[in-house]
Amino acid sequence: MSIKFIHASDLHLDTPFEGLKILDPKISDMLKDASLTAWDRLIDLAISDEVDFVVLAGDIYDGRSRGVRARSRLLNGLRQLSEHSIKVFIVQGNHDPVDEGGLVPADQRLTDVYVFPPRTPGKVAFSTKDGDDVEVHGISYGTRSETEDLSKFLERPSHDSFSIALLHASVGGDPNHEPYSPTTTAKLESLGFDYYALGHIHTRQVVSADPYIVYSGNSQGLSPKPSELGLKGCYEVQVDKDQGPRLTFVQLGPVVFSHVKVDISDSDSLPEITDLISSAAEKFVSSEYLDTETAAVVLRVTLTGSLLGTRVEESSLIEELNDHLSDTRSEIPIFVTSIRFEHLIKDISNPFIATAAVSSLAALRANEAQLENRLIHESLEELITTPFAPVGAYARELLNDALILSELVQDVQSHVEALIQEQFQDNGQEKQT
Numbered sequence: 001m002s003i004k005f006i007h008a009s010d011l012h013l014d015t016p017f018e019g020l021k022i023l024d025p026k027i028s029d030m031l032k033d034a035s036l037t038a039w040d041r042l043i044d045l046a047i048s049d050e051v052d053f054v055v056l057a058g059d060i061y062d063g064r065s066r067g068v069r070a071r072s073r074l075l076n077g078l079r080q081l082s083e084h085s086i087k088v089f090i091v092q093g094n095h096d097p098v099d100e101g102g103l104v105p106a107d108q109r110l111t112d113v114y115v116f117p118p119r120t121p122g123k124v125a126f127s128t129k130d131g132d133d134v135e136v137h138g139i140s141y142g143t144r145s146e147t148e149d150l151s152k153f154l155e156r157p158s159h160d161s162f163s164i165a166l167l168h169a170s171v172g173g174d175p176n177h178e179p180y181s182p183t184t185t186a187k188l189e190s191l192g193f194d195y196y197a198l199g200h201i202h203t204r205q206v207v208s209a210d211p212y213i214v215y216s217g218n219s220q221g222l223s224p225k226p227s228e229l230g231l232k233g234c235y236e237v238q239v240d241k242d243q244g245p246r247l248t249f250v251q252l253g254p255v256v257f258s259h260v261k262v263d264i265s266d267s268d269s270l271p272e273i274t275d276l277i278s279s280a281a282e283k284f285v286s287s288e289y290l291d292t293e294t295a296a297v298v299l300r301v302t303l304t305g306s307l308l309g310t311r312v313e314e315s316s317l318i319e320e321l322n323d324h325l326s327d328t329r330s331e332i333p334i335f336v337t338s339i340r341f342e343h344l345i346k347d348i349s350n351p352f353i354a355t356a357a358v359s360s361l362a363a364l365r366a367n368e369a370q371l372e373n374r375l376i377h378e379s380l381e382e383l384i385t386t387p388f389a390p391v392g393a394y395a396r397e398l399l400n401d402a403l404i405l406s407e408l409v410q411d412v413q414s415h416v417e418a419l420i421q422e423q424f425q426d427n428g429q430e431k432q433t
């Protein structure tokens with residue numbers, strides 16, 4: 001037995017990358033084509049590696065409109081695979097459910113393309129060119145929000161074939177994704193398939209290796225969110241006689257979203273901070289992404305440490321940084337899209353922070369259980385309007401995030417305690433000398 005196939009999902013073809021502020025035309029052009037380039041690379045890979053078939057686990061399209069660029073590119077790729085007798089199995093996901101239309105026009109005769117229907121057992125049994133028996137089963141989304149476990153519609157696979165279940169589903173729940181078609185590894189295992197080719201969660205992961213329950217992740221990252229970071233692509237799966245499936249990750253997405261953290265504690269001027277971030281970004285990109293298929297890296301930068309005495313506007317810093325980065329020697333273009341300020345609140349010597357700290361502490365003392373106390377909110381609201389931009393941005397973030405808010409209160413409490421302790425010790429020392 002020797003079966004070779006590609007497992008991909010969440011192509012989100014022609015996604016518009018909404019909400020991303022990309023000012024550099026070179027990068028925005030690259031992004032505009034990134035999801036389509038990833039699809040073209042998948043087709044090239046399937047043909048050059050002579051795989052037997054391709055499984056696509058949902059969210060082929062990105063939005064309701066399913067624009068003409070996405071449709072023609074999909075059709076073109078599927079035609080190429082058909083010409084090479086490479087079968088394609090597809091389920092529709094929450095971004096492209098069946099009630100919003102089929103994936104390919106009915107008048108297109110694509111004999112080797114199988115799109116599974118919703119809410120009814122879909123199954124295709126066939127033999128590969130080497131004579132190995134394969135069964136692919138799958139269930140599509142009928143509507144955008146399938147809240148039932150769709151795996152219950154699957155038929156049992158036959159034991160003498162290599163069997164694959166193709167689903168767009170949430171295994172075990174992931175807070176970053178809508179809990180559509182929720183299921184568990186135990187539930188899937190009990191169905192008896194050899195390989196579960198999953199989509200929906202954009203983070204690539206082998207959930208279980210016996211049997212294989214796998215998320216290929218999306219083929220191109222979509223934003224600087226955690227599930228979208230790093231290299232994106234597909235799994236090429238090889239199944240040989242008496243051997244379990246062997247998975248090889250292949251990068252497809254040309255634009256990589258990533259994240260770099262820079263400590264700016266020791267810098268006290270804007271040019272110094274810009275230099276520090278640029279060199280950190282360049283170093284990070286050259287160590288992580290050389291020798292890859294990456295055409296550009298879109299970075300989110302997190303700054304930690306004190307910004308005392310430095311006035312920094314996020315937008316001007318981003319502009320400055322990108323100017324700086326476009327002149328660098330880095331082989332892969334780097335573009336910074338956002339900057340976050342972390343833990344600046346710890347700098348208790350800043351008068352704004354000290355004010356907030358004291359009122360927060362007072363609030364905490366007054367009512368320990370209620371973190372979303374009026375006083376904390378008031379002091380944070382006050383902070384938003386400070387001329388000290390990073391603190392303002394941080395305060396705004398805190399107001400929208402109860403978890404960070406509670407962390408802040410803990411931080412403040414321990415810092416104020418440390419401060420008191422310090423003063424107490426200083427006094428003690430003074431007495432001794």
Ligand SMILES: [Mn+2]
Nearest residue numbers: 010059095200
């Ligand atoms: Mn998706």
